[in-house]
Amino acid sequence: MSTVIAFIVIFGALVFFHELGHLIFAKRAGILCREFAIGFGPKIFSYKKDETVYTIRLLPIGGFVRMAGEDPEMVELKPGYRVGLLFDENDKVNKIILNHKDKYPDALIIEVEAADIEHRLFIKGYVDGDEEVLKNFSISPKAVMVENGVETQLAPYDRQFASKTVGQRTLAIFAGPMMNFLLAIVVFIIIALFQGMPSNAPILGQLTPDGAALEAGLKEGDVVYTIEGAEISSWADIVEIIQKNPGKDIEFLVDRGGNTLEIPVTPEVQEIEGRKIGLIGVYSPVEKSPLKAFVYGFKETYMWTKEIIAAVGKLITGQFTIDALAGPVGIYESTSIVAESGFWYLMRWAAVLSINLGIMNLLPIPALDGGRLMFFALEAVRGKPVDRNKEGLVHFIGFALLMLLMLVVTWNDIQRFFL
Structure with a gap:
């Protein structure tokens, strides 16, 4: 049980700080971040603060930050739709009710003639009972769309990921691996301060x-x-x-x-x-020396970074085989062995895993942070972005291949340790 707890805490911490890097720099760029999630699958905990829902999901094998504009997320308001409108104190629309409008007796019901919820922020339509007069309504930048009782905040284009400069998008994506390296430095410094170097x-x-x-x-x-x-x-x-x-x-x-x-x-x-x-x-x-501990944190992180990059290089050149890779099962088994040596060895192991996660995410593989950074670099060179549909297809294929690789590696781990 102690190994299970140690594994969950370590893996959870690595994912948390990685995704926290994405969240911080995305928010600094003005991007609307809808969800900050640890894990995948069904939600087992959620808490909303400001614009972001913080969730813990069932499968502790990763995490994500859902940024506005990255996925299809809004119903298109087409002509002929009947919607309900609620207004704020400035007479701007702050709620657009798509269905179950009877639950909102104060809502103004209109038949949509035209709408733009991304750029010009307006909705135009005929009010029930006054179908001969076409009225135009301004939409608040923080308005929400309500469907089946669930509110989803609108994302004007300037709050979407794609609207930001190449530099801002690059920082938002690079910040994840960067936080893994910073976490490793901090852990090594803590080890040096309390255990000594x-x-x-x-x-x-x-x-x-x-x-x-x-x-x-x-x-x-x-x-x-x-x-x-x-x-x-x-x-x-x-x-x-x-x-x-x-x-x-x-x-x-x-x-x-x-x-x-x-x-x-x-x-x-x-x-x-x-x-x-x-x-x-x-x-x-x-x-034990505070000054030397600070230097030690950077030196250890640099040393392990070189070691891991060298190992990745051997894997690419064929000097290592796929059997040298470890998935969640292999990491769990290694964590179990390290845990027997004591708390400080476990801390060091966490720092090494954090560096490993940072490096692997920077590899130019589609669906990983490095793959997205590769497309940003291509955009900077071309002067225009790659077609989003084509980029999305590349990332989808990359994700599918990564999942296949994960299955193969996990099966190898199971055979190695349990069969």
Whole structure:
């Protein structure tokens, strides 16, 4: 159960901050954001604040921000439609009732002659009981359309995604992956502040309970002067000498509380990638510094970004196969293993997953953020956008292929871990 909770919290947090990036920059650009959702499928929780409905959905496998103009969302008011109108204090239409008009006794019923709910914001028609006079009504920019009792806010063109500049749209889409990288930086900084960060000082860190260092009498905090007579100036020197002497007695000269001690240690033999190295069961020392923690957050994020990009490159060039990929099941199983090592390892794992999510979303694959950014770049070069229907078809095909890939990867994970 603890693994399930850890998985849901981590995955939920990664999706939340990713979608939060989209939401913040879309709102800054003036785009009407109808829904901020974590998960897909049926709603299990919803809360509306201002113009946006915040929802949690049943399947915790992603999320989305529904921006005005991205999907067909409004009924077209065609000539001959009979609708009810309610007005605000400025005599502008603030509600257009499409059906069940009997539930709104104060509504003015008209037969539509013409309407524009995107650009000029007007509706023109004949009022019931006065069919010979054609009247024109102004629509409030924040008016809602009511169908089956459900209100949907109108989206004038200047509130729609497509109306914004290439730069504004690019920021709104890029902000999702950007937030994943920022989240990783913050998590690494928190780890460094509270747990500490690796230091290169020639000092012994925490000792493992079954290691050769503890058995030989070494202690955490011992300052290493020499090993086998070789002067030690850094933690890297200690690691190098230990690894070069598997199974051999080596003598440590250490300082412990002002006393100099000579302690012989025999590194255990460990075979890694066909090569025998020595291990004594001791971690590097850690240090805590607010300034260094800040730098550490950026350095760790940069290092992991390079590692993941290199792995993606190997996948593209065929050096890795599809079996190297992990879906939700594989991530869950890895989370279970990491959780056994403790809270801080789980935090580090969350940061790495966040970087992974950011990088994968920036790949120029249709239906992903990177695919949309690719179309924006093409628009900037051409000076005009790609036909929306053609772009939508490309994204649909890309989404279908991604779902197929997800099924294959998930099936591989199930076979690997459970069959």
